[in-house]
Amino acid sequence: MEPNLNLDRRSFLLSASGGLAAVAILPELGFATPAPRLADPIGVGVIGVGRHGRALLDELQKIESFKVAAVCDTEPARLSGGQRRAAGAEGFATHQEMLDKAKGVQAVVIATPTHLHKEIALDCLSAGKHVFCEAPLAATVEDCKAIAAAAAKASTIFQPGLYARSNPVYKLARTFFKSDSVLELIAMRAQDYKKQSWRFPSSDPARDNAANWRLDPAVSIGLAGELGTHQFDVFQYYTGRYAKGVRGDGSIRLHNDGRTIADTIHCDFHYADGVMLSYSASICNSYEGRYEVFHGSNAAIKLAWSHGWMFKEADSPTQGWEVYANRQQFHNDEGITLIADATKLASQGKLKEGIGLPFTPAYYALVDFAGSIADKKPPACSAAEGARASIIGILADQAVVGRKEIDITEDALKI
Numbered sequence: 001m002e003p004n005l006n007l008d009r010r011s012f013l014l015s016a017s018g019g020l021a022a023v024a025i026l027p028e029l030g031f032a033t034p035a036p037r038l039a040d041p042i043g044v045g046v047i048g049v050g051r052h053g054r055a056l057l058d059e060l061q062k063i064e065s066f067k068v069a070a071v072c073d074t075e076p077a078r079l080s081g082g083q084r085r086a087a088g089a090e091g092f093a094t095h096q097e098m099l100d101k102a103k104g105v106q107a108v109v110i111a112t113p114t115h116l117h118k119e120i121a122l123d124c125l126s127a128g129k130h131v132f133c134e135a136p137l138a139a140t141v142e143d144c145k146a147i148a149a150a151a152a153k154a155s156t157i158f159q160p161g162l163y164a165r166s167n168p169v170y171k172l173a174r175t176f177f178k179s180d181s182v183l184e185l186i187a188m189r190a191q192d193y194k195k196q197s198w199r200f201p202s203s204d205p206a207r208d209n210a211a212n213w214r215l216d217p218a219v220s221i222g223l224a225g226e227l228g229t230h231q232f233d234v235f236q237y238y239t240g241r242y243a244k245g246v247r248g249d250g251s252i253r254l255h256n257d258g259r260t261i262a263d264t265i266h267c268d269f270h271y272a273d274g275v276m277l278s279y280s281a282s283i284c285n286s287y288e289g290r291y292e293v294f295h296g297s298n299a300a301i302k303l304a305w306s307h308g309w310m311f312k313e314a315d316s317p318t319q320g321w322e323v324y325a326n327r328q329q330f331h332n333d334e335g336i337t338l339i340a341d342a343t344k345l346a347s348q349g350k351l352k353e354g355i356g357l358p359f360t361p362a363y364y365a366l367v368d369f370a371g372s373i374a375d376k377k378p379p380a381c382s383a384a385e386g387a388r389a390s391i392i393g394i395l396a397d398q399a400v401v402g403r404k405e406i407d408i409t410e411d412a413l414k415i
Contacts, residue, residue: 032168035065035367036374042130043104045070046111047095047120049082052134053111057085059363060109065370070102075207095120099127106130107157107373109366113210114226115139115219121147125154132369134161136229136390137383139221141412144387144394148415151383157372159379160386162233163361166368169308170234173301173338176310177238182296183316188235189278190292192227196283197255198263215259222397223265223281224248229393232269233381234292234303235277236389243269243277243392245407248399254284265400279396302335306356309335384415 044066046057050073060066071082072092083091092098098105107130110120118138124131131151137160138144151158164170176182202211214220236242246269250262263284269277291304298316302309311333326337357364368380391412399406 032364033166033368033371035063036371038065038374041065041067042106042370042373043067043069044107044109045072045098045102045105045129046082046086046109047072047098047124048110048112048116049073049078049085050075050111053078053109054082054085055360056109056111056134056362056366057082059360059366061086062359062363063367063370065374066107066366067104069104070098072098077203096123099123099129107132107369110134113213113219114221115143115213118143118147121158122150125150125156125158128156130157130369130373132159132161132366133386135233135386136221136225136393137386138390139219139225139394141391141394144390145415148383148387152415157369157379158383159365159369159372160381160383160389161362161365162230162381162386162389163305163365164230164234164303165237165380166364167305167357167361168364169306169338169357170237170303173303173308173310174238176299176338177294177296177301181299181310182294182301183298184296185239185275186295186297187276187278188292188294190231190234190290191279191288192223192231192281192290193285193287194283194289195286198261198283199255199257199259215261217260217401220261221394222261222400223250223263223283224267224279224396224400225390225393227281228267228279228396229389231279231290231292232392232396233385233389236385236392238294241271241273242388242413243408244272245270245405246392246396246399247405248396248401249403250400253282262400267396267399269396301338305361308338310338311335387415388413 042065044060046053046068049057049071057068060068068086068089070090070092071079071086072095073079073082074093079091083089090102108124110117110133112120114136117133121131121133137147198214200211202208209216214226246267248265248267250265252262253264255263264282267279291302294301298313300311309328328335328337372379392408395406395408
């Protein structure tokens, strides 16, 4: 449940914080969804236990609502590694074999390469399984729409892996965005910078192409699709709007190893009301990492997945609560930190320790998935919204590859 945004801003902030910290996340407001307490844990199968799949496997085992009953991977070494991480889990070489033979699997987590999602997702939904599918949902517009259509017809839960919608800091900051704290939206920007290769060695040369699918132009949707989709969804989640067009460009700045997929990109999105979103991504440099910024006439909000800050304009109204808020200095700007469970932490004298999230963003998304299954309620992010975010990522990649502007039409986003 979100706070009543019809309350005036001062009343909301002071009542939400109890006068102690203006940016507190209160348990009764439901920003951090607790894992459901179940007599029998939900049996889950993880399909794809490469680097990301193993990370999700680790998060699942922190959540008592789940029991990892099966793991699946076409690569024998990865499969055995996944089974070692999840003691007692059955191992399968294909998802169809897992669906046919695994015992006690009620839900699946799909963490395979993006272009393989469609067949797996449709088979799992057809088999009556709840599905958590990593984002982007697919590598083509048609596949994204097919997954969303199948999810709409299914009687089970389908949740795209778009973590911002479950992230307690992002949910809190969204309530400020929707109040007059930001007021008029001026501009938006985001980046994802992390120095890495995207090329992985394979013990079997015959499997090299499969291991390096992100660098294969036949199936890859590049940095804009693989990384940008998650951040484009943040702006959709906050504004409820979709860009009308995107201009992109990119090049290879560091990794001159024969690849054709750009290692550094830039995209400019425009919206119907004139607002612009500027997006950059690179695997050549790590400075400032990954973040999103909303610039407003009263304040800016900066979000960095485990942390969030609000920067008030000097001429914005002073409400009185600011004196209680925790602050951080950024060059010439002072940010008010958006802190998960601030009231509880402050009562324990641990406010400074609690600035970042105690768990990864993936953990909160999986907890929401468990809650949707247990309570038979809609997921934190719908399949349709997951498809639209993925489609925008795909179109942005096309703009980068073609070094051109692409219209984002209503038909393209129609599910």
